[in-house]
Amino acid sequence: MYFESFDGFWHMAGHGPYVWSSYGLFVALLCLNVWHARSQKLKALKQAKAFIRRN
Amino acid sequence: MTQSIWRMPRWFHQMGSPKWFYDFGGSLQPWFAIAAFALLTWGMVWGLAFAPADYQQGNSFRIMYVHVPAALLSQSVFLGMAVAGAVGIIWKIKVAFMVARSCIAIGATFTAIALLTGAIWGKPTWGAYWVWDARLTSTLVLLFLYAGVMALNQAITDRQIAGKATAILAIVGTINIPIIKYSVEWWNTLHQSSSFTLTAKPSMPADMYLPLLLTVLGSYCVFVLVILIRTRAQILQTQSGANWLMQHRDITGA
Amino acid sequence: MIGFMLTIIRRDLLLVARQPAEMINPLVFFVLVIAMFPLGISPEASILSQVAAGVIWVAAMLATLLSLELLFKLDHDDGSLEQLLLAPYPSWCLVLSKVFVHWLVSGLPLILISPFIAMMLFLPDHAIPTLMLSLLLGTPTLSLLGAIGAALVTGVRGGGMLLTLLILPLYVPVIIFGASSVAAAAQGMPVDGYMALLAAMLVFALMITPWAAGSALKL
DSSP: OOSSSHHHHHHGGGTHHHHHHHHHHHHHHHHHHHHHHHHHHHHHHHHHHHHHHHO | OOOOOOOOOHHHHHHHSHHHHHHHHHHHHHHHHHHHHHHHHHHHHIIIIISOOBTTTBGGGGGHHHHHHHHHHHHHHHHHHHHHHHHHHHHOOHHHHHHHHHHHHHHHHHHHHHHHHHHHHHHHHHSOSOOOOHHHHHHHHHHHHHHHHHHHHHHOOSHHHHHHHHHHHHHHHHHHHHHHHHHHHHHHHHTTTSSOOOOOOOOOOHHHHHHHHHHHHHHHHHHHHHHHHHHHHHHHHHTTTOHHHHTOHHHHOO | OHHHHHHHHHHHHHHHHHOTHHHHHHHHHHHHHHHHHHHHSOOOHHHHHHHHHHHHHHHHHHHHHHHHTHHHHHHHHTTHHHHHHHSSSOHHHHHHHHHHHHIIIIIHHHHHHHHHHHHHTTOOGGGHHHHHHHHHHHHHHHHHHHHHHHHHHTTOTTHHHHHHHHHHHHHHHHHHHHHHHHHHHHTTOOOHHHHHHHHHHHHHHHHHHHHHHHHHHTO
16 A cells, blocks of 8 residues: 555545545546436336337 | 458348347446446556555646546547447448447546546646646547537437437547647647646556556446447337347346 | 539529528628627727737637528428439539538628728738638638538527537637637738648548538438
8 A cells, every 4th residue: 555544545645635536526427427328228128118018 | 263252240240230239238238347347446446545656746646547548538439439420321230320329428428527637637737727738628629529419419309310410420520530639739839828738648667557557448348338238228219119129038027 | 513513503692692681691790799809808909919810710700600500401491402412413512512602602701801800900911911811711611511510400400509519619720720820920920831721621621521411411
């Protein structure tokens, strides 16, 4: 572990907020994308089932 | 005289059939999900906690492990979108248009991430969030290109026409990306008012470079994962009448 | 083929002649937008002369975009676009002739009145020929690239705003070299490099527009 303590790991000699916000953004936006894609697919699946049940 | 007719390989045409793509994509999807998760967490943890700090920038260089994959992906996703569109137009494969339309959202997201993390990275390094540096500016223009494709896609209701229109705009956009990049690069050197530019890529020892490789591969896996999910969603929407879908286990719930 | 293109050019010029407003409006818009800048920024010559090149070029770009939306829209709405596309000639003949008419109607007048605008913005006199030459090379490129956008948005609701969103990023290289060529001329530096690049972009736009706009119209 490069940092000697977790506190050092969190603050990263002053660059902590920049680094953690960037990583947070990266993870958040990618998860948002995957989640949105999945919800689109589930909605499409539901519509397909409803369409097929109707006729 | 044997006439060798160059024909596209069988898998190419197979990929074109919605049923085959739906099943094949479905089987691949979990693998890419696991690969993406594993590669990204491994790369990020390694980059955050174990990689040595940069002697110049200190710890803020760790943003590179997130910024570089996003910047790399933002360009290759646009290229991928154009290639998928071109395949759709040339071989008239409907699934290719669906793939192209699936690229838009994830590509725009990667560009936005690249811009935001680039700006955040700029603060400790240059002391300013936004600098009209050549790469930041051309990434901004790339984001506008994505916005254009997205707007066009939503404006056209008919899916077939929307697919072709997206393909044409993506191809035209891709041809213009290098021109935009060099004219912005040139414009930046002319107006060299900003005293600092992005520092050259630091020559990286192995344990600085490997996490980057992991996060890049992880990002590509996320890209493929999202493409598979969104394309299969579009297949469900357009093929609801097809009989292969009627007996499909997803529908009958067998 | 040339006959076909000439008839389209003649037809469109007749249409414009019957409604001169379609030609005048972008010009008035061009002058109006430029007149806003001294009011917005400052009337001093020193400041205005620095921004003059950029202001004129951005205003020219916006004026072109404004008049581009109607390029195919009128024919699309009354159905004559389909008939023209059914003609036994490739679709790019229609595209190129319409773009030429659009350039005649919107690009050329911009070039003709740009000296007066340049004087209004205190652009040094020796830079005016460069301004006109750069506009001469640049405005056709704007019309050509814009035609791709216009073809893509015909028949789409909210086409005007969408067109701007699609095509402005593609205008970035043109605006960069156009504005900096005039700025360089204002400082007395040689501009043949800029002109060569502007001409190269024009030829490039001539190359991709027929395919792109042609297939976009056939959607």
